[in-house]
Amino acid sequence: MNIKKFITILIVVPLTFISLNTDIQAKAKCKIVIAGSTTVLPIAQRSAELYMDVNSDANITVRGGGSGVGIAALIDGRCDIADASRSMKTKELKIARGKGVNPVGNIIATDGIAIVVNKSNPIKNITLEQLRDIYTGKTVNWKELGGNDAQIVSISRDYSSGTFEVFKKLVLKGDKVKNDVLMLASNKGVSTTVNQTKGALGYIGLGYISDDLKVLTVNSVYPTKENVSNNNYPIARPLFMYTNGKPKGLIKSFIDFILSDNGKKIVEETGYVPVQ
Amino acid sequence: MSRFNSNKFRESIGDYFSYTFFFKNRRKIKDIKEILFKIIIYTTSISSIVFLFGIIISIFKEGWSIFVSYGIIKFLFGMSWHPTHYPPEFGIFPLIMGSICITIGSLIVAIPLGLGSAIYVSEIANNRVKEILKPIIELLANIPSVVYGLVGMAFFAPLVQRIFNIPIGLNVFSASVILGIMIIPIISSVSEDALSTVPKQLKEGSYALGANKWETITKIIIPSAKTGIIVSIVLGFGRAIGETMVVLMIAGGSPHIPKSIFQSARPLTSAIASEMGEAIIGSQHYHSLFGIAIVLFIIIFITNLIVELAVKKKWRIK
DSSP states (O other): OHHHHHHHHHHHHHHHHHHHHHHHHHHHSEEEEEEEOTTTHHHHHHHHHHHHHHOTTEEEEEEEEOHHHHHHHHHHTSOSEEEESSOOOHHHHHHHHHTTOOEEEEEEEEEEEEEEEOTTOOOOEEOHHHHHHHHHTSOOBGGGGTSOSOBOEEEEEOTTOHHHHHHIIIIITTOOOOTTOEEESSHHHHHHHHHHOTTEEEEEEGGGOOTTSEEOEETTBOOOHHHHHTTOSSSEEEEEEEEESSOOHHHHHHHHHHHSHHHHHHHHHTTOEEOO | OTTOOHHHHHHHHHHHHSHHHHHHTHHHHHHHHHHHHHHHHHHHHHHHHHHHHHHHHHHHHHHHHHIIIIIHHHHHHOSOEETTSSSOEEOOHHHHHHHHHHHHHHHHHHHHHHHHHHHIIIIISOHHHHHHHHHHHHHHHHSOHHHHHHHIIIIIHHHHHHHHTOSOSOSHHHHHHHHHHHHHHHHHHHHHHHHHTSOHHHHHHHHHTTOOHHHIIIIIIHHHTHHHHHHHHHHHHHHHHHOOHHHHHHSBOOOSOOSSTTSOBOOHHHHHHHHHTTSOTTSHHHHHHHHHHHHHHHHHHHHHHHHHHHHHHHHHHO
């Protein structure tokens, strides 16, 4: 009996202290909760860390989940900033207005989508039309693009990924993606598979380019940071942080921090292109 | 004040702290303890039912509307899954076929291996080998599915691609093999239990009639443990069709009916897992994912029903 009591005390007392402690912390500090796109996550995470180093009374919680999750959380009032790798859809805006939330999109960076192939592939350039033909199933062999006689293994991100959304809008231009395209859940999954597969063709966020992959020029433009930021590169998208109304107070100070020179450095370090 | 008897009061206080009080009322204290214990146990047992019904109600509530708004026949037998296209298409037939192909493939891998190891462990191996083998098989069951997925994606899929000289290693074949390895422990442990409950008299009778080990195993032991073996296979089927992480990582995710085992597929579970994070809450896409959950739930419910009925039937015979 004594041992049981001892164990109970051992568990209950620290728990009480921890809960009291977090309660006090939450009250003392100004709190921001960020949720949403995994593409924006590295920027949000790194900036939050550095911002909290400078402003010790700020408490910023960063979560992933995906653009849709973040936006839904913003609408329900469960987060203050929703990260999104796409702009909000009309349906989402409608739901938000119905609940009295007025989402404002703050562009914090630009991301290019790189077209990648296996290193053994001799192809160097691809046009948007060729890409569309491949992903809609009209072109199936590398030979038709002047490459080796091998099947094109086209790899896509999943249906609900923000990257797929942008790819569909800018490359497929509203056409349906073919049914036998490989659908992988993450940027990392795409780059691993392209690296392992000779005939593979895939697309990934600029931050995921590595030496294991060969990046193609699209319409003869290479996705360098300059080309993405001055819109020469055709497959680029803005990254958003949505807030309820125009950002105010701590939220404004945090977003301004990301747009400052220090923030731009973070954006570049994480592989994206800062806003000019 | 007059009614207050200080002596009696002192006595009763003293009583309260004395052992005699405790012994006199031991029965009562025990009763209270028992009732409390019963209440706690009852609540915990009820809670699992509450959770189950909560889950059923919420998936049906969220998923039902897709059957109404899109049409149940079009949803179940539609050939094209393009949930984010405009206009969206929610035909889950290719996904159902993907799930079924991979599950059958995994059973083809797991049944011979699982059953073989069960027969070896229960009938052939001596005690020392048994003591080593059983924990190893159980360990196989305790490896997290994401680890299987990782191994399959990083090592097995490229190997398959090289061996068979095919364009892509993420396909039905790779997913089936890895999933098959995952469900070996289920098939093996459940059918081993069934094999070891075969009465000794049957075996000894068989040997006495001059049958050798092979004949005894194939003609006596396996037929009499038949129900248990079938249960183990159905349980393995249920586990395989519900498994998410492995198929999400290895099956490739193409939303079409695989025409060969070297094409990729998109099973029901991986569609839910990969799309739910980004689906707009309250949209048709969101409801269609819950619709898939209903289909999965019904499949699992039927498999469990088969197991339940089979087990009951076995008991009745005994």
